[in-house]
Amino acid sequence: MENEAVDQGQDATGRRRTLRRVLIASVAGCAVLGGALALLPSGPAPVRPPAPAPAPGAGALTAVTSGVPAALPELAALIERRERRVRAHPRDAVSWAVLGAAYVEQGRRTAEPAYYPKAEKALRAALEVRSRDAGALSGMAALANARRDFGAALTWAEAAVKADPKRWTAYPQLIDAHTGLGHYKAADRALERLLALRSGPAVRARAAAVYRDRGRGEDAAAALSDAAAGAAAPAERAAYLERAGQLAFESGDVEAALRHFQEAVRLDPDQRAALAGQGRALAALGRTTEAVTAYRAALARQPCPEYALELGELYESLGLGQAARVQYDLLRERAARAAAAGVDEELVLGRFEADHGDAESAVRRLRAEWRRQPGIAVADALGWALHRAGEDEEALKFARRATDRAKGGTVRSALYSYHLGMIERELGREGPARRHLREALRISPRFSPTLVPKAQEALRELGEPSVEDAPDFEDWSAGE
DSSP: OHHHHHHHHHHHHHHHHHHHHHHHHHHHHHHHHHHHHHHSSSOOOOOOOOOOOOOOHHHHHHHHTTTTTOHHHHHHHHHHHHHHHHHTHHHHHHHHHHHHHHHHHHHHHOOTTTHHHHHHHHHHHHHHTTTTTHHHHHHHHHHHHHTTTTHHHHHHHHHHHHOOOTOTHHHHHHHHHHHHTTOHHHHHHHHHHHHHHHHSSSHHHHHHHHHHHTTTTHHHHHHHHHHHOOOSSSHHHHHHHHHHHHHHHHHTOOHHHHHHHHHHHHHHHHHHHHHHHHHHHHTTTHHHHHHHHHHHHHHHHOHHHHHHHHHHHHHHHHHHHHHHHHHHHHHHHHHHHHHTTTOOOHHHHHHHHHHHHHHHHHHHHHHHHHHHHHHHHHHHHHHHHHHTTTOOHHHHHHHHHHHHHGOOOOOOOOOHHHHHHHHHHTTTTTTHHHHHHHHHHHOOOTOOOTHHHHHHHHHHHHHHOOGGSSSSSSHHHHOO
């Protein structure tokens, strides 16, 4: 028994020694392996499960709720998801409000007015559930602005601000409504409140629009440049570049405008306003075949009455009367469809009738529009319609208002200056006429393929100024 115990103890001791040698060898082996691995190039990181892809429409949801432009495919996906949601949960006020806002954006981007009644139904459904929902109230303001019903937009925007004074997305709607109604000081105050609440690309782009309306072109261009640089998504950046293109075109830098429009379309092929902008810029550069192609592409995707008018006038400048009439028929058709959906197209119809149809009809339309929402664009259009109808004395009052800084007419517009100059010429006011026609060509030497030649011809007929052409006190007091 004793020998057996001794043998067992020796066996246990042997096992412990063996285990110790194994552990020492293992540690040594690990050290060697670790050293060898350290000498090798680092391999790929451990494989992890991929992050879940964002839900379809997630980008548009962020855009719609934060007041920035969204990509059309994302908008379509968001609309589809929210339609399913409200069918399953008809008391979900937030989803109704988001759906309404998405419909507004889709209608605005596609120029398809059928989206607007859908938007109104969705937004009113949200308000039935939650009557003071700031998102739904702001959506109703956006809808009214898209329909060019600025009085209603002001009412809804003020209600949205009252419901949530710190909700910054209501203030852009307030600015647009005040601008459309000719309340320029109120628009400035609303911008100040917006800037105090929020910064970022969307706010800078909104500020740029106000700066442009106040004749501060350089400030507007800088704000849009900052907005485009800070944009988070291609569709957002494309939208700001399109606005920068508009601004450059208005200031006479047609080449820069074309570059902005082309980059906008490259970033977002659904940026249809930039396609029309390309047509405008190409026509001004004399590249008329390319201009026609660009306009037709824009109209195929976004049949906006304004684009049809511009293409029709381009065709007229090329002597293609029949092609122009096709576009004018399209303009009337699209305006009628828009009116059926609650959209006010009286401004573009008045401009069209003044130059290509019935001037008396243009005056009636634009007088009614002026009573409803007396903005600067309406003042200019009404003045021109009165001129075309032979009422030049009254026309002069409205044309002056459109360019009178004391009354908000601070936009540096070649078209407005041209209209004023031609009206003055008809009234025999040769000095002011010469001055304003030259100003139109100085602001933008290629502002219109049809009107630039007329301005140049009028200046040739007016000849050089004489000492009698010095401006009188009335001219200066009118803000000229």
